[in-house]
Amino acid sequence: MGAKAFQEYIDQSEYQEVLDLPKLYKNISEWYLKANEEQLAKEALQKANLPRQNTN
Numbered sequence: 001m002g003a004k005a006f007q008e009y010i011d012q013s014e015y016q017e018v019l020d021l022p023k024l025y026k027n028i029s030e031w032y033l034k035a036n037e038e039q040l041a042k043e044a045l046q047k048a049n050l051p052r053q054n055t056n
Helices: 002-012 021-034 038-048
Strands: none
Touching: 002 021, 021 038
8 A cells, every 4th residue: 555655646746857756666666565566566666767757
């Protein structure tokens, strides 16, 4: 549930460019690990390491 809350926060943010996405996705990964969702945790960590996309 914690991971979903973090993802919802990211998805609902009007200004994603100011979010610390690597930190948020690392937190999501930790929540997935606590829930024994290793594949989802790995995917979240991969997102944490992606370069920031320019949306302009």
